[in-house]
Amino acid sequence: MDKVLVWGTGNIYKKYFGKLNDLIKIGEIEILALINDENSPEYINGYKVIRKENIKNYQFDKIIIMAEGSALESIFDDITVLQIESRKIITLSWFRRKYLNEISSKNGTPCEEVLALVEKKKREKKSITIAEIGTDIGATAVEVCKLLTTDDVYYCFDFIDKICEVIAYLEEDDEICCHLIGMGNTHRIYDSYCWSLCKLLFEMRDNKVDGLFDIVYLDGAHSFAHDGLACCILKELLKPDGFIVLDDVYWSYGISSTCNPNVFPAVKGLYTDEQIHDYQVKRVVNAFMINDVRFEQVYITNGSRSSRAIFKKVS
Numbered sequence: 001m002d003k004v005l006v007w008g009t010g011n012i013y014k015k016y017f018g019k020l021n022d023l024i025k026i027g028e029i030e031i032l033a034l035i036n037d038e039n040s041p042e043y044i045n046g047y048k049v050i051r052k053e054n055i056k057n058y059q060f061d062k063i064i065i066m067a068e069g070s071a072l073e074s075i076f077d078d079i080t081v082l083q084i085e086s087r088k089i090i091t092l093s094w095f096r097r098k099y100l101n102e103i104s105s106k107n108g109t110p111c112e113e114v115l116a117l118v119e120k121k122k123r124e125k126k127s128i129t130i131a132e133i134g135t136d137i138g139a140t141a142v143e144v145c146k147l148l149t150t151d152d153v154y155y156c157f158d159f160i161d162k163i164c165e166v167i168a169y170l171e172e173d174d175e176i177c178c179h180l181i182g183m184g185n186t187h188r189i190y191d192s193y194c195w196s197l198c199k200l201l202f203e204m205r206d207n208k209v210d211g212l213f214d215i216v217y218l219d220g221a222h223s224f225a226h227d228g229l230a231c232c233i234l235k236e237l238l239k240p241d242g243f244i245v246l247d248d249v250y251w252s253y254g255i256s257s258t259c260n261p262n263v264f265p266a267v268k269g270l271y272t273d274e275q276i277h278d279y280q281v282k283r284v285v286n287a288f289m290i291n292d293v294r295f296e297q298v299y300i301t302n303g304s305r306s307s308r309a310i311f312k313k314v315s
């Protein structure tokens with residue numbers, strides 16, 4: 001049984017209170033208190049309401065966050081300040097996945113090319129370090145980490161709530177024993193995984209190390225602004241003989257089922273028509289990879305129009 005604090009008492013909490021109650025009845029969780037910094041009653045549904053400063057007074061296993069959007073962002077800011085371990089955080093999506101068995105089928109297919117490269121590298125080296133930028137629901141992460149041993153390291157980069165969910169998912173899998181490192185960024189417009197990657201680049205240079213990653217899987221925002229910068233940093237973080245895989249080379253906002261202007265009109269305020277219909281990851285490949293003499297393009301799957309571009313850093 002997990003002893004939990006529930007952070008948030010608004011509409012989302014009210015929506016899922018029945019589910020929480022069901023979990024209490026079957027002995028899955030015990031709610032110690034609710035957390036809310038707004039003006040609220042001393043008790044809600046019979047549970048004491050505490051302020052975030054009082055979290056330290058409780059011995060808890062998990063904090064379940066009943067919030068989304070800007071409220072979620074604010075809570076994660078507080079979690080950082082309070083130095084609460086990310087493994088103790090359960091986001092709403094992870095709550096639904098962990099306790100309610102609601103697993104999204106979206107993007108649930110692991111990247112075969114990355115798995116093939118991991119197997120290749122493990123035959124060559126005792127210990128390897130992998131980086132995945134953009135984890136989504138963790139389909140590739142799970143299969144990659146199952147191929148790794150206690151000598152290996154897996155880094156993942158995404159929004160901090162996504163990272164908390166994926167790391168928690170990986171830690172609960174008995175087949176996974178590698179060292180897990182999650183590096184999350186906020187949802188602020190000008191924050192991204194590029195900032196986390198840059199920090200690693202500076203650390204690598206300070207330590208006078210020639211590369212950090214053996215394999216990089218870049219499956220991020222698919223925008224030139226984000227992935228162009230990320231690509232440039234990752235090229236420096238890649239070890240000699242290391243591989244970088246860039247996904248969705250022939251994807252565009254215009255053909256996306258969720259991001260095209262008809263479904264998501266706000267995209268027209270973010271990009272020009274040319275940018276909406278451009279293959280932005282392919283633009284990254286053409287701008288920063290094709291003519292870089294330090295890299296050679298390699299092919300794992302048949303067909304010249306593969307959805308992924310793979311490059312090896314020449315030793």
